[in-house]
Amino acid sequence: MHWWIPTNASSYGGDVDRIFYIILYITGFVFLVVEGGLLVFLVRYRRREGRTAAYIHGNNTAEIIWTTIPAVIVVMLALLSQKVWSTVKDPAHFPADAIPIGVHVKQFEWQFTMPGPDGKLGTDDDIFRKNELHLVVGRNYAVQLTSQDVIHSFFIPAFRLKQDVVPGMTIVAWFRPILTGAFDLACAQLCGVGHYRMQATVYVHSAEDFARWQTAQGAPATAAPVATDTTMGSMAMPHSGGTR
Amino acid sequence: MTAAAAPHDAGLHAGHDDRPWLRRYVFSTDHKTIGIQFLFLSLTFLLLGGLMAMVIRWQLGFPGTPVPGGSILPDAMAPGGVIRPSFYNALVTMHGTFMIFFAVMPLLTGVFANYLIPLKIGAPDMAFPRLNMWSFWLMIPAGTLALAGFFVEGGSAASGWTAYAPLSNSPLYTGVSAGQILWCVAIIIFGASSLLGSVNYIATVVNLRAPGMTWMRLPLSVWALFITAILALLAVPILAGAIIMLLFDQVLGTHFYLPTGGGQPLLWQHLFWFFGHPEVYILILPAMGIVSDVIANGSRKPIFGYTSMVFAIGGIAGLGFMVWGHHMFVSGMNPTLGTSFMASTMLIAVPTSIKVFNWLGTMWRGNIHFHVPMLNAIGFLSMFVIGGLSGIFMAATPVDMYIHDTYFIVAHIHYVLFGGSLFAAFAGIYYWFPKMFGREMHDGLGRWHFGLTFVFYNLTFFPMHLLGLGGHMRRLYDPTQYPFLAPMQPINVFVSVSAFLLMAAQLPFVWNFFWSLFRGPKAPLNPWRDNSLEWTVPSPPPHGNFVETPTVYRGPYEYSVPGEPEDFLPQDRPAPARQEAH
Amino acid sequence: MDAADHKHPNYVAVWGGLFVLTVIEVAAVYMRIPRHLLVLALLLLAAWKALLVALYFMHLRFEPKRLALVALAPLPLGIILVVAVLQEFAKR
Amino acid sequence: MAPAVQPAAPPAEEGIGVYTQKLGMWVFLASEVMFFTALIGTYIILRWGSAESWPVPQDILNIPLTAFNTFVLICSSVSMVKAYAAATHDDQKGLRLWLVLTVLAGATFVGVQVLEYRHLIHEGLLPSGIRDGSPLAARLVDSGKLTATAAGLFGSAFFTMTGFHGFHVTCGVICMTFVTIKAFRGGYSGGRFHGVEVIGLYWHFVDLVWIILFTIVYLI
Structure with missing residues (x-):
């Protein structure tokens, strides 16, 4: 409760x-x-x-x-x-050593591009995930937010961070997780019919746990989206959501 | 654009009234009939908006289950009674649109400005009676077009009442095209109606005041309605321009707000909120004016600090144009702008607190009569304090970063809009019903209505603060999808049930309103023993209001004057021996 | 209570002024003038012409001062809106 | 204009010292200023946003034609004020003459505006941008002098602003014809000229907006 x-x-x-x-x-x-x-x-x-008000x-x-x-x-x-x-x-106050993460939002899912072992974004060893973000506790991260269609909002309640993602603009937001665990990431701006089922999960690992996860991703060259599609909620949807 | 304003048909005398039936009741140019027409229009849309709220609350309280009575809805909206996400977004949008544009704004500026301004300043009618008639009759097409949105292919507008671009720009993103166009046209026509009204109210207050009715003897309700008219006059055209550009984006393929075409989505937010924030002050200032009159009357005591109240209204209106950015702290707006908007938003808490403390000062050492309008005014005061205080959380940018677009904001909106404007509107209706219809409303039913509404209102909207703090976002079709929201679902259920009871609590008012219309006891000339000019004419006042223009000798709040036989002193009663204070 | 004396300024002179200012504006565009100077000059000329129309044709000069207040009321609001939104493109 | 005039009534409270119709018109013009602020403000903002790729107006628009059009509108403003002067001196013949001239000048302005629109659309400038394969596209877009998005923005803003100004001028011309008809029926004789003055205020306002529009859109 x-x-x-x-x-x-x-x-x-x-x-x-x-x-x-x-x-x-x-x-x-x-x-x-x-x-x-x-x-x-x-x-x-x-x-x-017999009572009178004061004038x-x-x-x-x-x-x-x-x-x-x-x-x-x-x-x-x-x-x-x-x-x-x-x-x-x-x-001006963004930490210089922040690890860049590409966050691309489209109607009703989050696409994360995390830098591979080389720590740089845009190289071949980048790891691409849908609705799953893996971070290391205690490290600074700078998310580069881009949207493909409408305005969404990158909202992680546990991190107290909210930043609208405006199509046509690349907005940078930074944070440093200080607790390990799985935290929810939600869309806080009405973005269409599927706005209510755009949840993603932020996994904050300890350093070695993250390293183990990173190597376990198999050949780093697979830039194609790995189809671990966790978008659909556990509850069976009574009716297919609207026209989308 | 009727530029050639016909000269004012002078020679309006009270008493004889030879206008044909159509001109007298339907296309009437009498400000009182227009005020009553606005009353029925806004109460209808209030009910409509309320029903939409019930369906929204059902879906939030019991996601996925069929809405009781929902089987009448077509499959495009609610297959088997379970409403679709697209229809839910349409409901949320139209609930906001109807409540703000077609219920609360006409209820406050349409009804009370039209009805009270000429009577309270001693004028026979509005400055431009025909424009006034047009201002009401433009509301009918506007309301119908907005309502028609539900029955067109794709459903009504579904991008929130704030219609953020690019979601509202092209049917690609919401599957709604005709609905959004209808919404745009409806709001433009509403804008024209509101403009005509504002021009009328400003010209009347400035030029048609009776002899002796100086600026500092105007009742605070007239001051509030006058400054609201100025706000509407300067803010609504910006909305009309912004929506025209949105309409062209939809229809002519222009690129004002479409990023693919080089447009700026933030431009829409800036233009919309430049109108949006004066708009919310348009919704609250008339309420503050009505409450000032009712509290002074209820406490049988002059208003505390009349001049500072007037300057507070002016301060709120002036600052109201400089704070719109606080709706956009996290919208991608330049952070340095966020700082300046935080500063101006923090400052606007000062005139608001002045007004609250002045109302308390009015009741201090008063002789408080708890008649039904006074109960509603006290309801306004107590609830508006909560709404104002929760506003300070949003003014602080870091806290707003967390609670923006969550249910904390929805709670704040409803505390100032329902707890504020609507309680004041109820106070106004109970207070001026005898003058409007010549019959009194039932006192007991009025108290039941206030008691039940006050209780269920708080049970409905206070828990929303908790939901917001838990991170519950706005406009969610089904909150249980988010794992971190699932534990808060019992609050949603509690809020939904309270909302249904709140709707039920309105029955005493509806019954009381219609029953008293025909069978309420005959109302005396001055049931509340008030000083203002409208209580010196028979109720309902004849066409042309005053047999001969009254002369005003004092301010409207001369209650409990020492040495006077009664505890009130009407404005038009000549000063006896000694000269009045001001 | 309306303005009893209908003073009529020399309208033809005002018309001449407007005509000359317009010719200057259009000529300035075709002359080799540095960009910023040109924009500033054009804005000033436009403001001057607008003032001429408002003061003489709309008789603001002969009306009570408070009417000028009504006429000028929206200008600061428009400036606040445009300047604030232009800040969007200042420091990103 | 005191309400319900009856003997020895003290003068109505001193308002702003202007009769109600004129005050009403000025208040209405204040709201119109805000409306055009939204439109022209958007043009300035969009132009500032895409500063260097914004088309140079001379390349697309016909400056001499619109300069003449501005001159026509200024003349109509002068004839309007002449009509008002005639009305105050109760010179009905002069009033009718100048009113007719004003209506004609206003109509010419709208005509020239429509001609300009037809020419521009034929050339290829549309509210949605520049039609590909149009002469304008060949001259500007294909040669790389102008990006498609900037053209789109220019087209959108240009047509919206000048379109709505044209709409306001057309409403002015229509109302002016009613005023003229009433003038021919002697509706403004015997010192009752407020109608002429009020329509004059609206007309000068529309001329004032065009002066600003002409400079910002066509010249800068």
């Missing part, structure tokens, strides 16, 4: 969570104060016999107080967020 934010599995995920919890506490406190105050006012100043038109000091306090809070939040935002999205 896991009903909260999935455990963080990426380097900057902790910062994102920290800002989330700061905002949660501030807004939680303001929520209690405002709604509590509302309830108190409703009970205390409800209509009673007040406003109070400038109160206005100034509840203008500056929210302004200060939101400016502080903005500065806080800007630091994390630039580490995640600003190309």
